[in-house]
Amino acid sequence: MSIEANKAIVRRLYDEFWNAEQLQVADELFLPDYVCGEGYGAGAPSVEASKEGVLFWHRVLHDMHFTIDDMIAEGETVVVRWTARGAHQGDWEMELGTIPASGKATTTPGTSSLYLHDGKIIREENHIDFMSLLKQIGARIETREAKE
Amino acid sequence: MTTEQRKDVTGIAETTIAAFNTSDWAQFRAVLAPDVIYQETGTGRRAESADAYLHLVQAWKQAFPNATGTIRNVVAQGNTVVHEVEWIGTQTGDMPTPAGVLPASGKQIAVMASLWYTIQGDTIKEVHHHLDIMTMMAQLGAIPATG
Numbered sequence: 427m428s429i430e431a432n433k434a435i436v437r438r439l440y441d442e443f444w445n446a447e448q449l450q451v452a453d454e455l456f457l458p459d460y461v462c463g464e465g466y467g468a469g470a471p472s473v474e475a476s477k478e479g480v481l482f483w484h485r486v487l488h489d490m491h492f493t494i495d496d497m498i499a500e501g502e503t504v505v506v507r508w509t510a511r512g513a514h515q516g517d518w519e520m521e522l523g524t525i526p527a528s529g530k531a532t533t534t535p536g537t538s539s540l541y542l543h544d545g546k547i548i549r550e551e552n553h554i555d556f557m558s559l560l561k562q563i564g565a566r567i568e569t570r571e572a573k574e
Numbered sequence: 575m576t577t578e579q580r581k582d583v584t585g586i587a588e589t590t591i592a593a594f595n596t597s598d599w600a601q602f603r604a605v606l607a608p609d610v611i612y613q614e615t616g617t618g619r620r621a622e623s624a625d626a627y628l629h630l631v632q633a634w635k636q637a638f639p640n641a642t643g644t645i646r647n648v649v650a651q652g653n654t655v656v657h658e659v660e661w662i663g664t665q666t667g668d669m670p671t672p673a674g675v676l677p678a679s680g681k682q683i684a685v686m687a688s689l690w691y692t693i694q695g696d697t698i699k700e701v702h703h704h705l706d707i708m709t710m711m712a713q714l715g716a717i718p719a720t721g
Contacts, residue, residue, distance in 0.1 A: 429651075496690065498651035505649045505656045507690055507702060535615045537688045537704045539647065539658060551658070553688050553704040555615040 427545040429499045435547065436504045436540050440492045447484055449477045455547055462550040487512025487532060495535075502542045510534045514563045528563045580650050586698060587655040587691040588645065595642040597635060603628055607697040616707030617671070627701070633670065638663030638683070646686075655691045660684060661705075665714055671707075676716055683713045 427435075439455055442448045456473045463471075484490050490512030497506045511533050518525040536554040540547050575583075586605050593602035606624040613620050614630065621627040635641060641663030649656045662684045669676045685706045692700040711717045 496654065498649055498654050498656065500649045500651060503647070503649050505688070507704075535704070537656075537690070537702075539649075539656075539688065551686070553615075553686065553706055555704070555707075557616050557707045558618060 427502070427542065429501075431545060432502060432504050432542050433497060433499050435542065435545060436497065436499075436506060437494070439540070439547065440494060440506075440508070443476075444480060444490075444492050447480055449480060452477060457543060457546045457548045460546075460548055460550070462552070483512075485516040486514065486518045486527075488515040489513060504540045504542065506538045506540070508536055508538065510536065518563075525560075525563060525565050530563050532559055532562045534559045534562075575650065575652065583653060583655050583691075583693045584648055584650050586693050586696065587657060587689070588648075590691075590698065590701075591643045591645055591657065591659065594631060594635070599628060599632065602631065605696070605698055607694060607699045610698055611700045612703070613701070614703045614705060616705040616710075637667040637669035637678075638665055639667065640664055653693045655693060657689045657691070659687050659689060661687060669714075671711065671716070676711075676714060679714050679716075681714050683710050685710045685713070 435455060438451065442451045443455060452473050456476070458473065460473050460476070461471050462476060487510070490510060493509045493511070495507045495509055497504065499505070511531070514525075514528045514530050514532055516527050518527075534555055535558070536552060538553075539551045541549040589605045590602055593599070593605075603624055606627060608624050609622065610624050610627055611620075611622055612627040612630065619630055621630055641661060643659045643661050645657050645659055647658040662682070664682045665676075665679045667678050669678075687703060687705045689704075690700075690702040691698050708717070
């Protein structure tokens with residue numbers, strides 16, 4: 427597949443899968459053994475988990491929308507710098523506890539590295555600024571030892 | 575982009591990692607445009623000059639004197655270079671965080687990050703450093719680990 431064709435697949439990932447919640451396109455975008463990692467406590471290890479992730483985040487962040495800020499590609503790797511926006515209108519259950527809906531508008535930056543094979547995504551690594559998101563919705567990050 | 579052009583732009587970006595690893599600040603600064611913009615997500619820190627950027631980087635090295643970055647993947651197109659980097663180090667110095675100063679813990683971190691460089695001529699014009707600060711704080715024992 428060409429670099430432009432791979433970029434087109436990744437654009438569909440954001441436009442159709444994430445933004446429009448068209449979960450049925452997953453079979454066209456991902457290989458069955460796709461895996462995803464994204465740092466602190468939020469990995470989505472499979473296609474099914476990614477579908478659940480779309481539903482989860484659209485519930486927590488109403489009208490969540492990804493904007494692609496920059497995208498480059500080389501070989502079968504596409505890297506994306508993005509901004510996700512949405513209103514925190516659903517409770518966010520996480521391992522640290524539940525953060526009740528705050529109603530606040532959020533803007534979260536992140537990057538994704540997507541590895542493709544034969545025109546489908548086989549692996550994804552994300553770096554997401556969860557710290558910034560937590561601060562925007564008023565969650566207090568309790569550190570065990572930090573001093574002001 | 576020709577192979578030679580790719581080598582040029584990736585080489586400029588790689589200089590910053592190599593210079594950070596050896597604390598060669600003159601070499602680090604040599605590839606920065608005077609008005610370089612540096613944005614660090616996770617900490618929210620931003621610098622708008624080579625001096626300010628260098629100051630932030632040196633602060634990391636004070637908190638983690640043995641810190642090194644290993645480039646795990648490089649993607650380049652046009653004048654943009656993206657590095658996936660694994661940062662490893664031991665926190666033997668105080669570390670400023672969004673929640674206050676974290677005293678030296680003696681704990682080791684190993685976190686992934688991606689750095690987006692915009693190259694202009696022979697220098698770096700802009701850097702976006704996407705750092706997994708939550709994983710880092712969990713590894714330092716400052717917040718609970720997950721998973």
